Amino acid sequence: MSRTPSPNFPGWYITFQTAILHQLPRxxxxxxxxxxxxxxxxxxxxxxxxxxxxxxxxxWPIFTPNPTIITIPAIKKPYTMQECFQNDKGIAWYRxxxxxxxxxxxxxxxxxxxxxxxxxxxxxxxNFREMSKVILGHNLKExxxxxxxxxxxxxxxLCLEPKQLELLVRACHIDQNPDLQFLKDGRITLIxxxxxxxxxxxxxxxxxxGHGEWSAIxxxxxxxxxxxxxxxxLLSNS
Numbered sequence: 001m002s003r004t005p006s007p008n009f010p011g012w013y014i015t016f017q018t019a020i021l022h023q024l025p026r027x028x029x030x031x032x033x034x035x036x037x038x039x040x041x042x043x044x045x046x047x048x049x050x051x052x053x054x055x056x057x058x059x060w061p062i063f064t065p066n067p068t069i070i071t072i073p074a075i076k077k078p079y080t081m082q083e084c085f086q087n088d089k090g091i092a093w094y095r096x097x098x099x100x101x102x103x104x105x106x107x108x109x110x111x112x113x114x115x116x117x118x119x120x121x122x123x124x125x126x127n128f129r130e131m132s133k134v135i136l137g138h139n140l141k142e143x144x145x146x147x148x149x150x151x152x153x154x155x156x157x158l159c160l161e162p163k164q165l166e167l168l169v170r171a172c173h174i175d176q177n178p179d180l181q182f183l184k185d186g187r188i189t190l191i192x193x194x195x196x197x198x199x200x201x202x203x204x205x206x207x208x209x210g211h212g213e214w215s216a217i218x219x220x221x222x223x224x225x226x227x228x229x230x231x232x233x234l235l236s237n238s
Contacts, residue, residue, distance in 0.1 A: 061123065061134075062122060062123060062124050062126045062130065062131065062134055063120040063121060063122060063123060063134065063233070064120075064121045064122075064123045067118040067119055067120045067121075068118065068119040069116060069117070069118050069119075069237070070116075070117045070118070070119060070234075071114070071115075071116065071117070072114050072115055072116065072117040072160060072164050072168070072236060073114050073164055073167045073168065073171070074111075074112060074113050074114030075109075075110075075111050075112040075114070075161055075163045075164060075167075076111055077111055078108055078109060078110055078111060079108075079109050079163050080105075080106050080107060080108055080109065081104060081105050081106070081107050081109065081162055082105045082106055083163070083166075084162040084163055084165070084166040104195075107196065109161060109162070109163065109196070112161050112163075112164065114164065115236065115237070116236075116237045117160070117234060117235060117236050117237050118234075118235055118237045119189070119232050119233070119234050119235075120232065120233045120235070121230065121231075121232050121233075122227060122228065122229050122230065122231050122232065122233065123229055124229050125226040125227065125228045125229060126226065126227060127223065127224055127225060127226055127227070128190075128192075128202050128219070128221050128222075128223060129146060129149065129221070129222070131190075131227075131233060132149045132150075132152075132153055132192075132221075133149070135153075135158060135233075135235065136149070136152050136153070136156065146221060146222050147198070147199075149221075150198065150199050150200040150221055151198060153192055153194075153200050154194050154198070154200065157236055158192060158235045158236055159192045159193055159194040159200055159235075159236060160191055160192065160193055160194075160234070160235075160236050161193070161194070162193050165191050165193060165203060165205075165216075168234075169205060169214050169216065172184065172214075184207040184209075185207075186206065186207065186209070187206065187230055187231050187232060188204050188205065188206045188227065188231040188232070189204070189205045189206065189231070189232045189233075189234050190202050190203070190204050190205075190227060190231065190232065190233045190234070191203045191205065191233075191234045192233075192235065193218075199221065200221050201218050201219060201220065201221065202218075202219045202221065202223075203216055203217065203218050203219070204216070204217045204219055204227075205217075
């Protein structure tokens with residue numbers, strides 16, 4: 001009886017196969033009926049494994065476990081963007097000129113009750129698009145657009161108000177919030193901000209110890225820049 005020769009699998013794949021065998025459910029964890037059905041329906045078994053292991057939507061973890069929980073300050077009165085994005089009081093704000101288009105810098109923003117936030121630490125390099133997909137989970141259509149990703153970020157209240165971001169940085173600058181002192185360790189903290197026009201910007205904040213000031217740079221969502229392991233993402237969790 002002839003058999004189709006096995007492919008010449010590389011060593012890493014043999015290790016992967018072995019790992020899968022070791023982690024298969026044991027008797028008692030899977031019923032005989034389930035096991036027999038999967039054995040007879042190899043096509044369905046293949047689909048299940050592909051969906052779990054090979055889906056294009058699956059992003060292997062890019063954040064370390066156990067996020068840090070923080071308190072995001074409330075905004076008690078209306079404000080304009082211009083009140084936040086100005087170079088003074090120990091914070092140097094940088095933004096692309098197209099963000100100063102008519103109406104953006106003078107845009108009126110409403111009060112906000114504040115709430116809980118969380119800080120995730122990157123375990124591998126990723127851009128904003130990749131981070132957003134992981135944060136939002138895998139129930140996304142395969143070819144979701146950047147525009148729809150931003151709308152989902154806003155709809156799920158994951159973005160901070162610019163004034164909240166400013167208040168957090170200023171509180172850290174004058175040591176009013178000991179819980180945020182980790183921000184001064186030289187790593188970059190990325191914060192998604194709702195532009196209130198259906199788009200999201202990511203502000204990268206880091207402490208410039210040699211200059212004695214904070215640097216806050218507004219980045220476009222569709223930037224392909226990769227942010228390395230050890231940097232952080234601060235999200236609203238309210």
